[in-house]
Amino acid sequence: MSKYVATVGSAAYEQIKKDIIYGVLTPDTKLKLGAMKTTYSASVSTIRETLSRLASEGFVVAEEQRGFFVAPVSREDLIEIADLRILLECTALKTSVELGDNEWEANLVAAYHKLHLAEQQILNGDLAITETWKRCDSEFHQAMISACNSDNLLSLHSVIFDKYLRYQMSVLTNRGANAVKEHKRMCDAALKRDTEKAQTILTQHITRGLKHALTAFDTRD
Amino acid sequence: MSKYVATVGSAAYEQIKKDIIYGVLTPDTKLKLGAMKTTYSASVSTIRETLSRLASEGFVVAEEQRGFFVAPVSREDLIEIADLRILLECTALKTSVELGDNEWEANLVAAYHKLHLAEQQILNGDLAITETWKRCDSEFHQAMISACNSDNLLSLHSVIFDKYLRYQMSVLTNRGANAVKEHKRMCDAALKRDTEKAQTILTQHITRGLKHALTAFDTRD
DNA sequence: ATATCCTATTTATTCGAAAATAAAGTCAAT
DNA sequence: ATTGACTTTATTTTCGAATAAATAGGATAT
Numbered sequence: 001m002s003k004y005v006a007t008v009g010s011a012a013y014e015q016i017k018k019d020i021i022y023g024v025l026t027p028d029t030k031l032k033l034g035a036m037k038t039t040y041s042a043s044v045s046t047i048r049e050t051l052s053r054l055a056s057e058g059f060v061v062a063e064e065q066r067g068f069f070v071a072p073v074s075r076e077d078l079i080e081i082a083d084l085r086i087l088l089e090c091t092a093l094k095t096s097v098e099l100g101d102n103e104w105e106a107n108l109v110a111a112y113h114k115l116h117l118a119e120q121q122i123l124n125g126d127l128a129i130t131e132t133w134k135r136c137d138s139e140f141h142q143a144m145i146s147a148c149n150s151d152n153l154l155s156l157h158s159v160i161f162d163k164y165l166r167y168q169m170s171v172l173t174n175r176g177a178n179a180v181k182e183h184k185r186m187c188d189a190a191l192k193r194d195t196e197k198a199q200t201i202l203t204q205h206i207t208r209g210l211k212h213a214l215t216a217f218d219t220r221d
Numbered sequence: 222m223s224k225y226v227a228t229v230g231s232a233a234y235e236q237i238k239k240d241i242i243y244g245v246l247t248p249d250t251k252l253k254l255g256a257m258k259t260t261y262s263a264s265v266s267t268i269r270e271t272l273s274r275l276a277s278e279g280f281v282v283a284e285e286q287r288g289f290f291v292a293p294v295s296r297e298d299l300i301e302i303a304d305l306r307i308l309l310e311c312t313a314l315k316t317s318v319e320l321g322d323n324e325w326e327a328n329l330v331a332a333y334h335k336l337h338l339a340e341q342q343i344l345n346g347d348l349a350i351t352e353t354w355k356r357c358d359s360e361f362h363q364a365m366i367s368a369c370n371s372d373n374l375l376s377l378h379s380v381i382f383d384k385y386l387r388y389q390m391s392v393l394t395n396r397g398a399n400a401v402k403e404h405k406r407m408c409d410a411a412l413k414r415d416t417e418k419a420q421t422i423l424t425q426h427i428t429r430g431l432k433h434a435l436t437a438f439d440t441r442d
Numbered sequence: 443a444t445a446t447c448c449t450a451t452t453t454a455t456t457c458g459a460a461a462a463t464a465a466a467g468t469c470a471a472t
Numbered sequence: 473a474t475t476g477a478c479t480t481t482a483t484t485t486t487c488g489a490a491t492a493a494a495t496a497g498g499a500t501a502t
Contacts, residue, residue, distance in 0.1 A: 228456090264457045266455095266458090
């Protein structure tokens with residue numbers, strides 16, 4: 001199940017990206033090449049290449065001649081990211097619901113099922129599977145919009161989704177039962193080809209998540 | 222006026238990106254590290270880093286263990302890019318027109334003026350300033366949406382805009398006088414704070430450009 | 443005490459070469 | 473002629489070291 005990684009570079013990329021999203025590398029941390037060399041077992045050139053990639057995706061900030069830093073977080077940035085997720089995901093959702101074929105339906109049902117199982121475990125208090133749960137969440141949303149017929153849109157969405165995920169993780173806003181119900185209702189609406197309803201639920205889903213994240217953000221130490 | 226470049230890496234980045242957008246490096250071309258080393262006077266590690274960045278922006282395709290290629294072009298991709306440009310630029314335009322202050326107005330008027338001058342030269346047949354003209358066009362559209370209050374949105378738009386520009390350049394679709402008029406009408410609508418009108422004109426502006434590009438694309442050798 | 447200049451140290455940038463992999467070419471067998 | 477194994481060449485990937493720049497520390501002057 002874990003991703004097969006051919007090169008040292010792509011292994012470092014996956015790991016560093018994950019470490020940023022899951023808060024192992026905290027916002028604004030200086031990413032010293034010498035240190036990362038040992039942590040991620042790759043040469044400085046390879047690490048640089050990786051950080052450059054992450055910088056152009058916005059997970060890292062590169063300052064000429066001064067090195068790399070984990071991208072900062074802010075209230076404003078969180079709002080921007082949430083708004084963009086609504087914009088991109090709703091746009092993709094519309095087309096996907098309209099165009100999705102049997103293959104899409106089957107994939108969606110499967111993804112929903114896996115997500116459902118993970119959500120039950122989380123609701124039972126099994127925090128050890130947080131990463132699995134979040135991957136299922138990601139794959140479910142991806143499955144919803146996968147028939148949107150625009151690879152460009154999907155790849156923009158993917159980056160924004162991951163940035164949103166970093167905020168989710170940083171405040172670990174378990175909206176629990178509510179978010180679970182929204183997933184079910186959104187999935188049902190999509191399968192019934194009710195585009196508008198699916199979009200409305202998705203927008204609420206993200207907006208409510210944003211609200212929770214914002215209050216957590218405001219009241220953080 | 223030309224951008225000050227501090228490092229070998231960023232110089233190579235700017236140049237290679239420009240060469241892809243302006244068609245010096247044509248779609249699907251294999252980008253051999255050894256060759257680029259001499260062309261862009263940088264070491265192979267530096268070139269790799271640059272190509273990785275361009276790959277994550279989508280101007281280059283990276284195939285593990287097989288190297289880098291200039292991103293392909295296709296009818297479908299062109300349509301996707303145009304649609305995304307409409308989505309992102311219209312969204313940004315709305316907020317920008319609503320929020321733009323005096324500073325924004327002044328910047329917009331200045332950018333429009335520079336674009337206007339360049340357009341006159343182009344209409345007079347001076348093709349030597351094509352690159353300048355396109356930069357003015359880019360800066361004008363950027364000025365229109367600059368008050369949208371979302372850096373994330375602006376940076377997504379910037380990448381999509383450049384991808385659209387590559388298609389424009391590849392078919393060199395001089396819609397001439399028409400596009401010129403659209404710029405004027407859109408700028409006026411924005412300054413009058415007529416959001417809807419500005420959005421309508423922008424959508425037409427891009428849609429018409431797309432149509433021209435598509436016919437050129439279909440009838441290419 | 444504060445600012446300024448110089449020095450030492452850390453860190454980023456860049457390079458060229460070694461190792462690993464893929465592609466092209468060669469030749470024999472069917 | 474075409475396939476398949478083997479060899480050679482070309483290319484990518486990875487590394488460690490040389491260079492260049494920024495930061496930190498210390499001494500001096502105001």
